[in-house]
Each structure stands twice: as C-alpha cells, then as structure tokens.
Amino acid sequence: MAAKTIISRPVYGTLSPQPGKHHLFVADAEGALAIIDMAGKAPDGFFDGAEIVFIAGPEGKHIAALEALKPAQLHLPPSFASLLPRLKQTLTNAHMGLRLYLCGTEGLIGQAMQVALEAGIDHTSIETEHRGSLARRMQCVHCKGITENVTTQPALCSHCGLLLLVRDHYSRRLAAFQGVCINAEDRSEIPPMEEIFR
C-alpha cells in the first residue's frame, strides 16, 4: 500500500463488503486477488448481485478464480479504454444502492474513480484497494500530456520530452500525478534516473 505523504496523495484501503443491492467491481492485474480475499468475508449470496469487470492482461491470470465466485456478471475487457463506454453507461443507468469497488493499479483506480465522480458518487463512498505495481499515471504540467505507467524518478514526458520530477501531488479530476520539469534552470543538468514506482 502506498504511504500517505501529502494531502492530495490518494490513500487506499482494503475492500470490505458493503450493504447494498448491487456491487460493481472494477479491477486489473493483481486486483483480482483483492476481490478473492474479500469474498471470504462476504455474506452468503453477496455475488448474486455483483458484476465484476476485470482487465486481466495478456497472461489471463486469475480469471478462473473470479469465475469461481459466481458473480451475476463477469466482463473481461482487453483494456481500460475499451471498458470506459460500458462503465459510463452502467453508472448512468444505476440507482442508489449500487456500491463500487476499485482494485488493482493506481492508474485503474484513479481513472475509474474519475468516471464515478462524474456519475455523482462521492469518492469517500468508494471502496478501493491497491494491488500490484506502483506505476503512476503522470500529467506533464508543461504540455499537459499524460504518460502512463511511469516507474522512474525523474521521468521523461512522452509528449514533449522534458525531464520531470514526479510529484506526490495528485489530481482527482485528471486521475494523474503532476510531473514538473526537474532541470528548468539548466537543461544540461541530468540527475540520475532511478526506478522507484515499481
């Protein structure tokens, strides 16, 4: 779990079953394990009213384990981009009583939460659990381009090529951390690049 450093830095919890009629899980990668762990604490019949959306990745790991939970629906989109229209649709048509659970990488949690906030769900009522890579979604504050899966400090902006300091300053609206030019005074100064958001 990521440490709490500055106020905008998201803090994640451990999924726990909420009262409610419908349960929507959005997960990627190791996030499947968070659902499976939570299932042990869920009341009987909990998954009868549950929909799981899982981006499994190329190896297709954990799919069988999620099937075994017998959710009302299991949907396996290839990428976040491909699940987005469906997620928006589901939330637009949903009623109070739907509970949202987001688990897996920070990028997935942040982007799914962005959609949920637009649909009117308060971020404090969303269950989240971070699992797997600490790779960050980063916005370059200079060109506004978003770079996915940033694991190094500093990091290169994939749009404008500036070398950026990846800050803990997080934008919920953009679901991204802010990257600020690290050598604005003297471009020839190149600090060593370390892999730190593994």
Added chain:
Amino acid sequence: MSTGTTKLDVVVSDVVPVNELVTRFHFRRRDGELLPTFSGGAHVVVEMRDGNRTRLNPYSLMGSPLDTREYTISVRRDDIGRGGSLFMHRSVHAGLEMVISYPVNLFSLDLRAKKHLMLAGGIGITPFMAQTAQLAGSGGNFELHYTCRTASLGTYADLLQQRYGRRVRLYHDDRNERVDLDRLLSSQPLGTHLYVCGPAGMINWVRDRAAVLGWPSETVHFEHFAAPQPGAPFDVTLAVSGKTIRVGEQQSLLEAIEAAGVDPPYLCRGGVCGQCETNVISYDGKFIHNDHWLSEEDHRSGCKIMPCVSRFEGKSLVLER
C-alpha cells in the same frame, strides 16, 4: 459569548396563524437593514423572555434564502412540552422586540448532488421550505415527500404543491397513506442525496432503510431538534467557575448553567452539533445521555456530556465549566 451565536435585534413584523397547531412568525431587523444571508436548512435560536426565565429554542428558517428582508419561522404548539412553543403562541405579537441568533446551518444541501430527495414529517417541513426555494432558484433537481397527520395539518402543503407541482408528494396518516420507502430509495439515480426532517422515529426508520439499501452515510442528511427531556432534579458543581447549581425537573443542564451566569457555547440546543461538549471531572451516579453527538464509547467512558439535552442521576457530578 456563545460561539457562533452572535445576536440580532429584531422586531416581530407579523404573526400569522397557519392551522390549528402552527403559527408563523416574521422578523425584521430593528435598524431596518437586511438580515444576514443564510442557506436552506439553517436555523436561528430565538430568545424568549418569559417572566424571569429566558427560553432559547431553535427554529428552522423557512423563507427563501433569496429574500433577506425578513426571516420567517413556523412554530408548532406543543401543549405538553416545556413551554417555549406555548410562549411563542400566547405572548409573541407583532411589534414585540426580540433577540435571535445569527443563522447556523447544520442541515445544509450538498450541492454536488445530482438530485435531492427530501422526506418531511409534520413540522419537519420547515427547513425544506427554504431548501426547495433555494433549489428552485438555481434550477436544482429535487423531489419532496411530505407526511402529515391530516390534510388540515399539512402545513404549507397547498403552497408547496402550487409552487412545485408534481415534485411534491403528500401522504396523509388518516387515509393510511404511507411512503413506500424501499421502493423510493431503490429507484433514485446514482448521485442522489437524501434529507430527512421529522419525528425521531421517522428519522431512524429512514436512516436504517437507507443504510441497509446501500446508501453511503455521506449521502444521508437528517435534522431533528430533540427537545431536552425533563427528569429528576440533580446537583452539579462547575469546577472552573466554582459554583454549585441545581438542575430543575423541567430545565436542561445547559439552561441551569446559563441561569447561573456562566455562558457556555452552543449552536443547536438539540444534541447534534457538538458545540456544547463538556468534560466531566468526576461523578458518582449515572448519566442519561440523550445526544446524537458523542460516540457510544464516549457515553460509556463517563468523561463527557452534552448539557443541552443530557441529564444525570446520582450523588455528585463535577463539570469543567
């Protein structure tokens, strides 16, 4: 001076009987200026000089927040209550100079909501008068469900229906009409916030069902002005001010402290805002906690009390006041 309760000098500009139980009071500023702005759901504490005692009762502002030339409140007469509402009905007349607090809002709209679902019971309609006016003024999406005993006791029901048409649904107890709560709650679009004001039983029922049906607690707002409950008299020592006082049967602990010349903070006088929280220095006896503020753990610990609604039975009680 009590925190957040700066005073306003007002004159009663009108007194209007609404039905057999409810009377409306209008206040204007004595200096003719506009009154402070407020938001829907706010209340004021009205000071009543009743002989040699001062009564302080909170009432929701029911006028439109868009018009601050006057404040209006509606008071339901309670014949077996402690006398505040009777005083308002019997002794307050147009032209009387009174003192009221600045408005305080402990029941405000969450303006991030996509929709506002309101449930009122009886005189619990008053905060919604202001909230609906506020939302209607800004094109907000709301729906009001209002339960009253009989049509003639449906305070402002006609007015509300006239103003908002089908956005207002009425339920009459004498016709056995009841809100189909589970269906209502389950059919609300995502992003709806729920507001409930009425008798304690109704509030508890609505909060319970909403929780069971998966409404996050952040989306459920409620307001209940619990009147202080009477009880056996008891003695209290106020350590800071070095006084020992007696709390009468019909008096709240807060009122007794005020009567002794100590001016503790308060906002709601109904056990919900937390403002009057007081540390207990020592006690021998048992607390009768009537508040909705302290946690169960606080209640058990015997370290804290909310003097606006809670009482005590026993040998001795020393408070940090």
